[in-house]
Amino acid sequence: xxxxxxxxxxxGYLDGELDAMGAANFEKHLEDCPDCxxxxxxxxxxxxxxxxxxLYERAPESLRKNLLGTPEKKVTPIQPGRVSGFAxxxxxxxxxxxxxxxxxxxxxxxxxxxxxxxxxxxxxxxxHLRSLQPGHLTDVESTDQHTVKPWFDGRLDFAPxxxxxxxxxxxxxGGRLDVVQGRTVAALVxxxxxxxxxxxxxxxxPAEGWSGxxxxxxxxxxxxxxxxxxxxxxxxxxxxDLNQLxxxxxxx
Amino acid sequence: xGHPLVFYIGSARERTDVLxxxxxxxxxAIVLPHLxxxxxxxxxxxRSRGDAEDVAQEALLRAYxxxxxxxxxxxxxxxxxxxxxxxxxxxxxxxxxxxxTEFDETxxxxxxxxxxxxxxxxxxxxxxxxxxxxxxxxxxxxxxxRELEGCSYKEIAExxxxxxxxxxxxxxxxxxxxxxALSQPQPKEARRAV
Numbered sequence: 147x148x149x150x151x152x153x154x155x156x157x158g159y160l161d162g163e164l165d166a167m168g169a170a171n172f173e174k175h176l177e178d179c180p181d182c183x184x185x186x187x188x189x190x191x192x193x194x195x196x197x198x199x200x201l202y203e204r205a206p207e208s209l210r211k212n213l214l215g216t217p218e219k220k221v222t223p224i225q226p227g228r229v230s231g232f233a234x235x236x237x238x239x240x241x242x243x244x245x246x247x248x249x250x251x252x253x254x255x256x257x258x259x260x261x262x263x264x265x266x267x268x269x270x271x272x273x274h275l276r277s278l279q280p281g282h283l284t285d286v287e288s289t290d291q292h293t294v295k296p297w298f299d300g301r302l303d304f305a306p307x308x309x310x311x312x313x314x315x316x317x318x319x320g321g322r323l324d325v326v327q328g329r330t331v332a333a334l335v336x337x338x339x340x341x342x343x344x345x346x347x348x349x350x351x352p353a354e355g356w357s358g359x360x361x362x363x364x365x366x367x368x369x370x371x372x373x374x375x376x377x378x379x380x381x382x383x384x385x386x387d388l389n390q391l392x393x394x395x396x397x398x
Numbered sequence: 399x400g401h402p403l404v405f406y407i408g409s410a411r412e413r414t415d416v417l418x419x420x421x422x423x424x425x426x427a428i429v430l431p432h433l434x435x436x437x438x439x440x441x442x443x444x445r446s447r448g449d450a451e452d453v454a455q456e457a458l459l460r461a462y463x464x465x466x467x468x469x470x471x472x473x474x475x476x477x478x479x480x481x482x483x484x485x486x487x488x489x490x491x492x493x494x495x496x497x498x499t500e501f502d503e504t505x506x507x508x509x510x511x512x513x514x515x516x517x518x519x520x521x522x523x524x525x526x527x528x529x530x531x532x533x534x535x536x537x538x539x540x541x542x543x544r545e546l547e548g549c550s551y552k553e554i555a556e557x558x559x560x561x562x563x564x565x566x567x568x569x570x571x572x573x574x575x576x577x578x579a580l581s582q583p584q585p586k587e588a589r590r591a592v
Contacts, residue, residue, distance in 0.1 A: 199523040205437035358431040385548035
């Protein structure tokens with residue numbers, strides 16, 4: 147009979163959904179439960195197999211185009227009123243068709259050029275890559291949030307929230323200033339196993355395109371807001387890992 | 399002149415409820431970024447890209463109509479809830495016997511003696527895809543939301559209208575069933591029955 151913890155807590159632990167106390171308790175339990183250890187290893191390999199298999203299927207272009215409105219030849223019926231001359235109807239139909247085509251064309255054009263979200267994502271992924279060059283990762287290197295936070299004082303016109311999540315597997319490594327699309331932002335650096343996560347922080351509501359999540363060149367990114375700050379995390383860790391970091395940041 | 403914009407969806411055979419320009423822009427900014435999420439969920443629930451495209455489009459149309467009632471909250475969860483409901487309605491109407499069933503609380507699949515982590519790790523995309531498609535829809539849904547979409551338990555609970563506890567136990571069962579399927583020897587010519 148398998149250990150009962152393997153059926154619930156183990157999954158909460160795997161998904162980063164246990165609170166710090168719960169996770170610590172489970173880790174303690176894990177030390178002397180070979181059952182759970184075995185199941186956890188199997189679950190982890192299932193997860194990485196699922197993620198490596200690239201099963202996610204993105205919406206086809208045709209769907210996107212349909213939704214953004216293709217100019218339609220058939221227009222909605224119009225009410226020409228009493229003066230219903232033949233030419234009048236044609237003129238009105240032509241006018242409506244013209245509007246439909248113009249609006250449709252505008253929307254279509256917009257759908258062809260990269261969205262502001264993609265542009266923001268591209269520049270933040272670039273910033274992430276730059277940070278991985280030797281010597282570029284951190285301006286202030288410390289695992290202590292009380293060292294990193296004051297460092298930003300006087301360098302930015304806001305004090306970014308800095309927290310260490312090492313008990314949840316995201317140790318704070320340090321911080322630096324970065325420039326994204328001409329704006330100076332705070333970059334907080336976290337570790338995740340052997341990987342680096344950059345969390346870019348800006349004050350105020352998110353700038354245009356600073357939203358959503360996705361992946362680009364093999365890097366995942368995820369944006370969120372809290373307490374008047376906008377956050378944008380970029381890393382090569384898995385999307386669920388970024389999600390966990392978001393949850394940690396949103397909690398408390 | 400402030401004419402309301404008409405949002406054409408699909409073949410535009412119908413004029414959808416009219417949203418004022420500002421609402422329409424909000425819909426494009428808030429809901430449309432989750433189009434991939436909508437399609438991916440529909441694709442795995444329906445096991446077909448073609449059907450998923452139709453149903454996702456229909457769901458987006460519904461979301462667009464209901465957008466007036468959306469004020470705040472998690473837009474991805476809001477949209478995915480509409481998508482999954484559209485999918486299960488579609489399955490009920492088009493594929494008898496494949497429709498949604500609740501988790502069976504009584505039968506927990508047994509952990510096999512030796513879950514072969516190695517066999518699972520070596521599974522290729524086709525094996526994984528086939529095993530995932532063979533799961534009951536409720537299990538498939540929860541795994542897709544968690545592992546492919548990266549939803550938190552809270553979001554999954556919102557999308558599927560289930561308590562978080564049920565989400566957690568459902569995930570445990572879904573994963574176990576998937577692992578068991580993957581650690582069995584793979585039949586060479588296995589084909590799914592539709």
